[in-house]
Amino acid sequence: MKIFTGAQIRELDKYTIEHEPIKSIDLMERAARALTRAITDRWGNCTKVVVFAGPGNNGGDALAVARMLAERKYSVSVYLFNISGKLSDDCTTNRQRLTECKAVKEFTEVINEFDPPKLESGMLVVDGLFGSGLNKPLAGGFASLVKYINQSSATVVSIDVPSGLMTEDNTYNVRANIIKANVTFTLQNKKLSFFFPENQKFIGELNVLDIGLSKDGMKSLSTHYSVLEESELYPRILHRGDYSHKGDMGHALIIAGSYGMAGAAILATKACLRSGVGKVTVCTPRRNNDIMQVSVPEAVMCIDKEETYFSEAVDATDFDAIGIGPGLGQQESSAIALITQIRRTQAPIVIDADGLNMLSSHRAWLQQLPHGIIMTPHPKEYERLAGNHFSDSYERLASAMDMAERLHAFIILKGHYSALCMPDGNIVFNPTGNAGMATAGSGDVLTGIITGLLARGYKQADACLLGMYLHGLSGDIAAQSLGVESVVASDLINYLPQAFKHLYGIVS
Numbered sequence: 001m002k003i004f005t006g007a008q009i010r011e012l013d014k015y016t017i018e019h020e021p022i023k024s025i026d027l028m029e030r031a032a033r034a035l036t037r038a039i040t041d042r043w044g045n046c047t048k049v050v051v052f053a054g055p056g057n058n059g060g061d062a063l064a065v066a067r068m069l070a071e072r073k074y075s076v077s078v079y080l081f082n083i084s085g086k087l088s089d090d091c092t093t094n095r096q097r098l099t100e101c102k103a104v105k106e107f108t109e110v111i112n113e114f115d116p117p118k119l120e121s122g123m124l125v126v127d128g129l130f131g132s133g134l135n136k137p138l139a140g141g142f143a144s145l146v147k148y149i150n151q152s153s154a155t156v157v158s159i160d161v162p163s164g165l166m167t168e169d170n171t172y173n174v175r176a177n178i179i180k181a182n183v184t185f186t187l188q189n190k191k192l193s194f195f196f197p198e199n200q201k202f203i204g205e206l207n208v209l210d211i212g213l214s215k216d217g218m219k220s221l222s223t224h225y226s227v228l229e230e231s232e233l234y235p236r237i238l239h240r241g242d243y244s245h246k247g248d249m250g251h252a253l254i255i256a257g258s259y260g261m262a263g264a265a266i267l268a269t270k271a272c273l274r275s276g277v278g279k280v281t282v283c284t285p286r287r288n289n290d291i292m293q294v295s296v297p298e299a300v301m302c303i304d305k306e307e308t309y310f311s312e313a314v315d316a317t318d319f320d321a322i323g324i325g326p327g328l329g330q331q332e333s334s335a336i337a338l339i340t341q342i343r344r345t346q347a348p349i350v351i352d353a354d355g356l357n358m359l360s361s362h363r364a365w366l367q368q369l370p371h372g373i374i375m376t377p378h379p380k381e382y383e384r385l386a387g388n389h390f391s392d393s394y395e396r397l398a399s400a401m402d403m404a405e406r407l408h409a410f411i412i413l414k415g416h417y418s419a420l421c422m423p424d425g426n427i428v429f430n431p432t433g434n435a436g437m438a439t440a441g442s443g444d445v446l447t448g449i450i451t452g453l454l455a456r457g458y459k460q461a462d463a464c465l466l467g468m469y470l471h472g473l474s475g476d477i478a479a480q481s482l483g484v485e486s487v488v489a490s491d492l493i494n495y496l497p498q499a500f501k502h503l504y505g506i507v508s
């Protein structure tokens with residue numbers, strides 16, 4: 001599903017108005033009907049409603065919703081903020097319709113002085129101050145109103161976007177002046193800023209309402225951002241031939257685990273084996289040998305000459321993919337072995353965890369990474385890699401997008417919605433996964449899965465998309481059966497077969 005910017009939403013509106021064709025005011029009426037239905041489905045007409053409408057089309061939506069609620073016998077008080085004396089055309093029309101509607105008993109147009117109504121628990125506030133047209137942080141009277149609403153105990157429903165929140169970049173926004181909604185009914189598509197964890201407290205529960213914007217228009221608009229849909233994966237899935245043998249299914253190399261961190265190597269290797277690959281070799285320090293042999297009997301061992309850390313690059317000629325980094329430690333000699341390994345390897349590479357941390361300590365090496373390399377940092381690892389502190393997720397994502405383009409790399413920024421930044425500048429958010437996956441070792445499993453998929457024959461982009469999706473899906477299935485609190489990384493491996501079965505079951 002595409003994620004449109006504010007400017008693109010306006011283009012899409014225009015396209016729909018021209019091509020459906022539909023008048024702009026009728027499109028607003030359609031949006032208001034969908035919003036009214038969503039509100040009346042949840043709150044009965046004994047709920048007292050206070051509507052705050054701004055001067056633009058978000059305010060127009062709010063005025064139309066107020067009229068429709070009043071017609072359905074809700075008691076509605078409406079405040080329209082017309083401070084600058086300039087309303088959008090459709091907002092003006094809806095002000096007219098509202099004042100002509102006999103069911104509306106309380107309507108105040110605020111021109112300068114504003115005496116705020118009492119907001120109490122059990123009341124519903126409809127926030128229609130600003131939506132996708134917000135162009136600067138809220139200040140002055142609007143900021144005071146937002147604070148007043150936020151400190152009240154009323155339930156707040158935001159139309160399209162919590163007022164004060166930008167649809168994309170909130171790096172320089174004033175967070176105290178953004179509505180904290182209990183529920184956001186967004187129109188047609190999720191906005192980019194909804195994917196960032198620090199904005200969840202403003203959005204509350206998110207619902208997307210279809211307002212019938214032109215499907216052709218949406219198809220023809222190209223976007224940098226999208227959310228992965230399961231159906232996009234179906235055509236990418238590789239099938240196992242009936243006569244395949246392990247030699248056809250790829251040979252993966254996992255370089256992981258220093259002494260004391262054998263678990264990371266075990267998790268990555270097991271996950272790799274469960275991802276359809278024919279054979280997995282693990283390179284790990286001498287002291288991990290016994291525990292690896294016992295824990296993952298299916299793996300072939302390639303023991304480093306050192307007892308406790310990775311010290312020597314492996315001959316990579318026979319491998320179809322390499323995953324390097326989980327629990328690897330950050331010894332300087334491991335860093336030298338890492339860059340040597342990268343230089344010597346022709347096959348696709350996934351770098352994670354300490355692999356990334358060591359690159360961060362030698363940032364000049366980033367220029368030497370082969371095109372198509374996959375890196376899977378969590379936010380802190382990415383900050384070290386970029387050598388920068390970011391004030392919010394948007395800034396971090398913009399930086400990762402830039403790095404992916406510059407290095408021709410695939411960067412998966414891990415998080416609630418992991419984001420794959422591709423070398424062509426596109427960013428895909430993964431919709432699967434849950435808070436239960438915020439647990440040690442979860443990233444090692446992702447590295448194993450993606451390495452396995454690469455060795456199995458998937459191209460980098462497909463391995464990343466399928467890997468992120470399966471990893472999250474496995475976490476969702478695990479959480480369904482175990483509860484989010486108790487999911488551990490091994491569960492992600494144990495439930496991986498069910499995630500595969502789900503996808504393959506649909507495709508075959």
Ligand SMILES: NC(=O)C1=CN([C@@H]2O[C@H](COP(=O)(O)OP(=O)(O)OC[C@H]3O[C@@H](n4cnc5c(N)ncnc54)[C@H](O)[C@@H]3O)[C@@H](O)[C@H]2O)[C@H](O)CC1
Nearest residue numbers: 028031056057058130131132133134135136137138160187
């Ligand atoms: N396709 C759709 O999704 C549809 C959305 N609709 C609704 O329209 C709004 C967007 O409307 P727009 O008029 O473009 O913008 P806003 O109402 O958000 O506000 C614009 C208005 O506000 C002024 N302004 C901007 N920032 C500030 C600020 N910081 N302080 C004060 N004033 C500010 C600006 O100058 C304008 O006057 C969308 O969210 C939906 O709710 C349509 O109804 C149907 C199609």
Ligand SMILES: [K+]
Nearest residue numbers: 127130161163
């Ligand atoms: K709003």
